[in-house]
Amino acid sequence: MKQGIVYLVGAGPGDYGLISVKAIECIKEADTIVYDRLADDRLLAHARSNVELIYVGKASSDHTMRQEDINQLLVDKAQENKIVVRLKGGDPFVFGRGGEEALKLLENHIPFEVVPGITSAISVPAYAGIPVTHRGIATSFAVITGHEDPTKAESTIKWDKLATAVDTLVFLMGVENLPYITGNLIEHGRPADTPAAVIRWGTKPEQEVLVTTVGQAAQDVAARGLKPPAIFIVGHVVTLRDKLAWFDNKVLYGKKVLVTRAREQASALTDGLAKLGANCIEAPAIKIVPPESYEPLDEAIARLNEYNWLIFTSVNGVEHFFSRLAAAGLDTRAIAARVAAIGSPTANLLKNYGITADIIPAEFRAEGVIEALEPYIKQGMKVLIPRALVARDILPVKLTELGAVVNVVPAYRTLVGDTDGLKLAAKLEQGEIELITFTSSSTVTNLLNLLGQEGARFIAKAKVACIGPITAETCLANGIKPDVIAEEYTIKGLIAAITAMYREE
Template structure:
């Protein structure tokens, strides 16, 4: 059997847009992905639906997989001939133990590549408005582990060298040792007035910061119950933050949004919400299996109705594969939504909304929703694909929802309500508990009615069901009585 290959990939600090092009290409090709807790799980959605996902997450008090087991799995899967990705938060070479994993692969002569990532020690400060170096404030920068194998987990460091020789210091995963860190930096020469900032979940919409000095930051952390994962940054360059803070000024910063999803394709709405500073968890995850289409009679219909943008794309792909010229089809084209009409226009076809259909005589409905036959009983149905729940993602969503503090729920369509609630039950989660004190927003009157019928009585809606109106509504109706 041919030996596979392993990519040891840095996923970046959290914002999915910060993974490298090479790293994302590896994820898309992977047959097996072993991923860490601090690698954003949304990156896994770029993988093939048949890719095996293995969680290697580590917490300070427990290990899902110990390092030797991770090394063994990388070797095992590669020897099975698989293309394997080890997806690690931040940069794999900075406290990522990539050297140990690469050595294990080299021992078995397994080919591998190491793909660097953006380190959280640099990215998290930048997302708070702090460059780690600056001509006037900081000419040197150090990254330091604040938790090592020494006795009691207290880092054995050259404290004098750090205190006197380095302008900006980033400590990784060191909240528990913060008093020890501050005490030693002061003892060896750092002024007690030196600024310190803690950045929790840096580059995510849930990012939080706590600022102080070496003299008082430990007490502030105790009072605010600040925790890992956090970067601790020490240095005078922190003073620049007030002038060049940018991420926290985004209109939806602090919004942790749960977006009900009905499509397997990337969400334009989710992308826009993220661009405005929000964290977005799209739930549930679907996978699609295409069905071979019989297109022998397609030119005979007078009307063709597409139920979704996906069904339009799959139909046009099938036409090309069957070498059927679109000019042979003389039917009027219709779409169930404006998004579907847009998908048709992108293929050079002007469609009309389904509301303009007067009768379903000699009509073909193309899509995945058999229930449409109730509305168009005289029409024939052509199913382009089968959509099913991707159950491999259920435990991933459980972890995401437990770590996030959801404060906004969005239903983009009436069809998104029932699948969302049903899948929550599959995750052993209660909708009433999860959405308690959460702002629930529906895109349109029909969607609002469906949410209220499902028991979500306080559902709100923007003026129009567009992403622009939605963002405007959330800006004008900030969270009240909601956990941020």
């Protein structure tokens, strides 16, 4: 019988890429994941589909579950012979209460392992361009809790020694206690004009950095309205930010971008924009589902040897076609036809199945496919197009005019996504979204459906970026003026077009 075990895993400071290989391996293996507020949800995408997810997030004054109950939960789940991952922001043993959880597991004879995480004490200043040590400026640093109760009779922090003995001080979770912290530092000898910084949501696209001084910090934070989670860093290393700031110098830093692609496909666009500093909000306007019946596609696959050309107009068509090919007990060897792909992403996916497309048009849309195929289409040739149930008719119509016998079969359907239209409309109305990305005509029409009768007015509150002219035409037909249209009709091309627009501002 499998024995239960608990992995105390550090998820890192916020940027979901700052997690160890071992941590990802634990997440993949887990039967149960107990996670907190500071662990990025995208990390959970690595988990098995049947994993048990338990949220125990804690904000400064709002605890979903008491620590004692979390400790017991880990014991209970391990005693069910489950592999349990306790996923924490930062590092489990740096003010993460991982030690308490480990002792409880030890007390109950539960095996455990600790997987360290990158602590925010070092990484968050680094993302703000502030090294915690630097030759000639700081040769020591200390990490201190900023969460100590200022009303207790005696502080456990040795302020008289800490205030002046260490070059760089990093207080975690200290924003709400800033008057207490700065008061003690000044009282025990730290000059009020010592450079300091408050960094909120460090390492994430939402990162905010406030440069101040020890004496002015509490007042500046109150004026700015900064709330947790944030760290407070004190020391002359803060002055290096003027030269070393890199994360918030990115071209899309702080731009709030709405990604309307289907949830399964959003990551490529989100990741590409996030690497340039954008704060992406995923609100799928479409979802990809199987057709009501695979019978037409299955029948076409059964007669696959009859076709002269097989045309794929999207990566979704490729995925669903090869899924049904496998279901029929067949593989790539069953394809005798020549193959055309509407663009490089579709062609690249075909290569994963061992197919090199014979035709990839210069222009990644139906008109480009027609132009590229025209010299090769002869009277009576049979063409199979597995695609979305609802799509533009121009490709099969033009091929038919060229003399081909065209069979269009539904490989998948696109439906309106499950995004909360009312909440999204409110964000747009309040100016919380700066740019909306559209990657197909269906993302445009479906977003309008989600937003309701005033959809076009809400969308007009933000800039609009379209993946190509067909999507842009759909926008214009619905009273929406695109601000940018990608010249290359791919996700890469869309990102490049958005980047160019902001660089020109």
